Amino acid sequence: MLKETATDVFEDHRPVLFGVAYRMLGRVADAEDVVQDAWLRWSGADRTQVREPRAFLVRITTRLAIDRLRQVQARRESYVGPWLPEPLATDAVGTAPDGAERTVFTESVTLAVLVVMESLSPLERAVFVLREAFGYPYAEIATALDRSEAAVRQLAGRARKHVEDGRPRYDVDPEQQRDLTERFLAAAAGDDLQGLLSLLATDARLVGDSGGKAKAPLRVIESADKIARFLFGVARSAPPGLEFTVRELNGGIALLGHVGEVPDSVIQLGVKDGRIQTVYIVRNPDKLAALAAG
Numbered sequence: 001m002l003k004e005t006a007t008d009v010f011e012d013h014r015p016v017l018f019g020v021a022y023r024m025l026g027r028v029a030d031a032e033d034v035v036q037d038a039w040l041r042w043s044g045a046d047r048t049q050v051r052e053p054r055a056f057l058v059r060i061t062t063r064l065a066i067d068r069l070r071q072v073q074a075r076r077e078s079y080v081g082p083w084l085p086e087p088l089a090t091d092a093v094g095t096a097p098d099g100a101e102r103t104v105f106t107e108s109v110t111l112a113v114l115v116v117m118e119s120l121s122p123l124e125r126a127v128f129v130l131r132e133a134f135g136y137p138y139a140e141i142a143t144a145l146d147r148s149e150a151a152v153r154q155l156a157g158r159a160r161k162h163v164e165d166g167r168p169r170y171d172v173d174p175e176q177q178r179d180l181t182e183r184f185l186a187a188a189a190g191d192d193l194q195g196l197l198s199l200l201a202t203d204a205r206l207v208g209d210s211g212g213k214a215k216a217p218l219r220v221i222e223s224a225d226k227i228a229r230f231l232f233g234v235a236r237s238a239p240p241g242l243e244f245t246v247r248e249l250n251g252g253i254a255l256l257g258h259v260g261e262v263p264d265s266v267i268q269l270g271v272k273d274g275r276i277q278t279v280y281i282v283r284n285p286d287k288l289a290a291l292a293a294g
Contacts, residue, residue: 009053010042017061023129024065026085026114028290030072034064059144066122080212082220084280085114086287087266091248108133109250111268111280116166120159127152128159170270177253180271185244185255188231200224201275211284227279256291263288
């Protein structure tokens with residue numbers, strides 16, 4: 001039996017490492033940079049002293065992600081308009097587990113959860129990701145972060161409470177999500193005010209992310225009526241050739257708008273009690289580039 005090379009071992013664990021980094025950073029490019037840095041550390045390490053490659057790689061990746069998060073948090077303070085995570089395609093074969101594990105996987109990459117996680121400290125976020133998304137024991141997390149197990153338990157409890165208190169309680173039925181998404185698109189594109197209002201909760205919110213690089217609201221829009229009027233204005237000024245495709249992004253149904261092969265926007269809906277509670281729109285071209293190949 002051939003001995004695995006350093007590259008083989010790293011590639012075996014790459015999906016986990018990317019998963020950790022993406023949940024920590026909310027950006028595909030940042031996550032890929034962290035994973036690449038982890039590879040450089042791995043390729044230069046004395047691997048004869050590494051008994052558990054996965055634990056070693058997760059530890060490196062987590063620490064690199066913490067450092068990167070501290071850097072990008074400073075940049076986000078000057079971000080133009082609301083900030084949303086970069087949409088992540090989860091409909092490709094092999095990007096998500098099947099069965100019960102998939103529920104945990106998708107819950108930890110939803111836009112709603114990632115937005116709430118933005119207010120956690122880097123250490124709290126790391127503990128939350130390793131514990132809640134990947135099920136690591138407290139002792140392993142303590143080793144990865146060079147903290148005591150008691151300190152990690154305290155961080156985990158604080159992070160979990162914050163996320164639970166801040167996370168919207170959306171319905172997750174895929175068929176209902178797809179139906180409402182398709183009806184939402186038809187009403188918005190068809191200038192059907194009453195049809196759109198019937199889908200939106202009275203206190204619905206629209207959160208748009210453009211980073212100042214595309215047309216999108218610079219503040220959160222509140223109320224169904226204001227959202228509907230904004231969407232009709234957008235529909236009337238849509239670029240020629242704009243089409244929408246239903247995709248699974250961040251574990252849920254979403255609309256990917258594109259002109260030819262160029263992504264233009266992502267729309268995802270937060271649904272509660274059969275009505276649209278939140279409309280997320282990502283139009284920052286930097287956050288859509290990775291979807292062009294999909």
